[in-house]
Amino acid sequence: MNEALSKSRKPISRKVRNRITAILVTSLTIVILVIFLMPMVYGIMTALKTDAQFSTKGAPWYPASREQYEYEGKTYDIYEVPIDGELQGLALVIKGRTLSQFVDSDHPEDGLIRWEGAWRTLERKWTFDPQWGNFVKAWNTINFTRLLGNTLKYAGITTVGAVVSASLVAYGFARFRIPKKKVLFMLMLSTVILPGAITLIPTYFVYLQLGWVGTWLPLIVPAFFSWGTNVFLMRQFIMSIPRELDEAAMMDGANPIRIFISIILPQAVPALTAVALFHFFWAWNDFFGPLIYLAGNPEKFPITVGLTAFNTLYSQYVNMIQASSLITAVIPVLIFFFAQRFFMQGVVITGVEK
Amino acid sequence: MSNMANVVLKRPIKRTKRKMTKLRKNEARWGLFFLSPWMIGFLAFYFLPMLASFVFSLLNFNPAVPDEATLIGFENWQRALVTDKEVLLSFTRTLRFAVISLPISLGFALFLAIILNSKNVIGKTLYRTLFYMPSMIPLVATVLIWNGVLNEHTGWMNLLIENITGIQAVGTEGIRWMADTRLVYYSYTMFGLWGVGNAMIIFLAGLQGVPTEFYEAAEIDGANWLQRLFKITIPLISPVIFYQLVLGVIGSLQYFLAPWVLNGGTGFPEGMTRFYMIYFYKQSFTFFNMGYGATLAWLMFIVALILTIILFGTAKYWVFYAAEERK
Numbered sequence: 265m266n267e268a269l270s271k272s273r274k275p276i277s278r279k280v281r282n283r284i285t286a287i288l289v290t291s292l293t294i295v296i297l298v299i300f301l302m303p304m305v306y307g308i309m310t311a312l313k314t315d316a317q318f319s320t321k322g323a324p325w326y327p328a329s330r331e332q333y334e335y336e337g338k339t340y341d342i343y344e345v346p347i348d349g350e351l352q353g354l355a356l357v358i359k360g361r362t363l364s365q366f367v368d369s370d371h372p373e374d375g376l377i378r379w380e381g382a383w384r385t386l387e388r389k390w391t392f393d394p395q396w397g398n399f400v401k402a403w404n405t406i407n408f409t410r411l412l413g414n415t416l417k418y419a420g421i422t423t424v425g426a427v428v429s430a431s432l433v434a435y436g437f438a439r440f441r442i443p444k445k446k447v448l449f450m451l452m453l454s455t456v457i458l459p460g461a462i463t464l465i466p467t468y469f470v471y472l473q474l475g476w477v478g479t480w481l482p483l484i485v486p487a488f489f490s491w492g493t494n495v496f497l498m499r500q501f502i503m504s505i506p507r508e509l510d511e512a513a514m515m516d517g518a519n520p521i522r523i524f525i526s527i528i529l530p531q532a533v534p535a536l537t538a539v540a541l542f543h544f545f546w547a548w549n550d551f552f553g554p555l556i557y558l559a560g561n562p563e564k565f566p567i568t569v570g571l572t573a574f575n576t577l578y579s580q581y582v583n584m585i586q587a588s589s590l591i592t593a594v595i596p597v598l599i600f601f602f603a604q605r606f607f608m609q610g611v612v613i614t615g616v617e618k
Numbered sequence: 619m620s621n622m623a624n625v626v627l628k629r630p631i632k633r634t635k636r637k638m639t640k641l642r643k644n645e646a647r648w649g650l651f652f653l654s655p656w657m658i659g660f661l662a663f664y665f666l667p668m669l670a671s672f673v674f675s676l677l678n679f680n681p682a683v684p685d686e687a688t689l690i691g692f693e694n695w696q697r698a699l700v701t702d703k704e705v706l707l708s709f710t711r712t713l714r715f716a717v718i719s720l721p722i723s724l725g726f727a728l729f730l731a732i733i734l735n736s737k738n739v740i741g742k743t744l745y746r747t748l749f750y751m752p753s754m755i756p757l758v759a760t761v762l763i764w765n766g767v768l769n770e771h772t773g774w775m776n777l778l779i780e781n782i783t784g785i786q787a788v789g790t791e792g793i794r795w796m797a798d799t800r801l802v803y804y805s806y807t808m809f810g811l812w813g814v815g816n817a818m819i820i821f822l823a824g825l826q827g828v829p830t831e832f833y834e835a836a837e838i839d840g841a842n843w844l845q846r847l848f849k850i851t852i853p854l855i856s857p858v859i860f861y862q863l864v865l866g867v868i869g870s871l872q873y874f875l876a877p878w879v880l881n882g883g884t885g886f887p888e889g890m891t892r893f894y895m896i897y898f899y900k901q902s903f904t905f906f907n908m909g910y911g912a913t914l915a916w917l918m919f920i921v922a923l924i925l926t927i928i929l930f931g932t933a934k935y936w937v938f939y940a941a942e943e944r945k
Contacts, residue, residue, distance in 0.1 A: 440652065459918050
């Protein structure tokens with residue numbers, strides 16, 4: 265882009281050149297963005313279609329239904345009929361291979377209009393007709409209230425566990441001199457990239473022995489024992505809190521628990537928020553854990569597993585699948601819009617400082 | 619970043635050396651108290667299960683009849699490494715997919731970050747939010763939405779291609795994104811791009827850390843856009859690229875959700891999407907061959923470890939750490 269411009273550098277001033285680059289780069293960005301978000305528009309449009317629209321050839325891309333007209337007690341489909349070089353919307357009353365008869369919905373009193381030609385070559389007339397009821401239908405078919413309740417419970421409880429445990433452990437790593445602390449810290453970071461499969465089978469077996477398989481416990485309990493990424497984020501943040509405050513409190517005779525609660529936690533709110541958001545979204549998305557531990561207990565399924573089960577059963581109902589996927593997507597997306605600042609900061613801390 | 623590091627580094631120096639050991643002991647005790655949730659968790663959920671997993675790999679074991687478990691030595695290992703061809707096959711598929719999807723997704727993330735970091739783009743924050751947004755959609759929903767878009771009959775992808783280029787794309791004779799063995803990995807990669815947000819933000823932060831003086835100096839020396847990209851930007855953010863690459867490789871080995879949601883592990887089309895993790899799941903939780911499953915898990919761990927070591931080994935040739943950070 266710049267090279268092409270630089271050939272004609274002399275006559276164009278720098279300011280104009282910058283403006284042209286800005287317009288080019290911005291339009292490129294917008295084009296990519298439109299393609300990037302196109303599936304979402306597809307999802308919305310598809311979710312609003314009637315079942316019939318999928319099986320009809322020549323149906324439009326937007327949600328629409330066939331235009332129909334009632335004539336002498338019967339309903340007929342309206343087709344676009346070329347008469348006198350003009351397309352007219354006429355209801356097809358008598359179908360014929362070479363000659364069909366139509367009626368004009370605006371002037372039914374004129375009686376049947378004869379038209380020569382194969383009616384199959386004609387296109388139907390469609391009107392924009394979004395089926396908002398599809399969302400309600402999807403919500404009820406999949407029992408979204410229950411799935412949503414399960415996911416909210418799971419995400420809520422484990423978020424509390426994740427935040428509490430991560431902040432305790434991070435405080436330990438950030439503020440205390442502990443023998444072999446470096447080794448412990450590296451060990452903790454290495455668990456972040458450990459493939460989950462390696463620990464899965466023995467833990468599954470232990471949970472099975474405890475009678476926990478088929479309940480939420482295997483998914484909830486581990487969250488209270490802290491997680492590498494969250495601890496890392498919290499530790500980075502706590503280390504940036506000036507130590508003078510702790511020391512002053514210590515002089516006043518406060519013990520470490522006191523300091524943690526009344527000095528560290530209030531100052532670490534941005535990091536706590538980031539960890540809470542991360543964990544919440546993670547739990548909202550979690551699939552593999554619930555798939556394994558809740559197999560065969562559909563009444564305990566979270567949204568992700570429920571949606572998958574729904575897709576396996578009803579994959580031919582494209583509109584229902586899209587509607588339920590969108591319902592699943594909307595809550596995290598809304599939370600994201602409200603909390604994006606904290607969230608993005610958190611991403612940056614965990615990602616770059618390593 | 620460096621400010622934070624300074625604060626931390628100066629601390630121990632300020633303190634007078636060798637305070638009373640009793641105080642130190644007390645401090646360590648408090649520290650361990652705060653670390654205890656992690657230490658218990660580490661033992662209970664990582665360390666012991668890992669060892670147990672290895673023991674399991676030496677057993678013929680079905681959790682439904684735990685009493686019938688028998689010690690069979692390295693039979694499972696022999697099966698995984700020699701007789702069971704599906705292990706190598708599914709692993710090769712996983713690698714082939716990773717080789718296609720990782721460069722595309724990391725490249726796309728970096729490309730977006732560079733565009734959104736450019737001073738020439740109007741309305742950057744809005745685009746940043748919108749490019750990030752799909753990462754928030756639960757992956758199951760993403761996969762299902764894209765599965766609709768890529769449907770060969772009714773999907774918009776084919777409709778658009780047909781309407782714009784005029785090539786016949788719709789229908790069984792057209793572009794079969796999910797059923798064509800040559801295309802399916804690219805289709806799966808495409809879903810993945812909706813999750814590109816995190817990598818994009820991390821790259822963006824990396825780019826913002828590159829001192830602008832470098833670019834100014836390069837511009838004065840007459841370096842063009844491409845030269846600046848390859849001689850300044852990429853070397854300076856190579857640690858971030860490295861971090862993303864390591865996580866990406868480990869993540870690819872465990873790729874499971876999309877193929878599972880779309881075909882329940884049948885590997886459609888022609889077994890192409892029966893990846894390693896799917897095979898592991900089937901052995902462990904469909905056939906309940908948990909001894910063999912544990913072997914497959916250990917094998918995955920070993921492969922992940924080797925790949926990580928290789929990546930770290932290559933790091934010194936291309937990952938650039940600024941001198942000040944090396945201390």
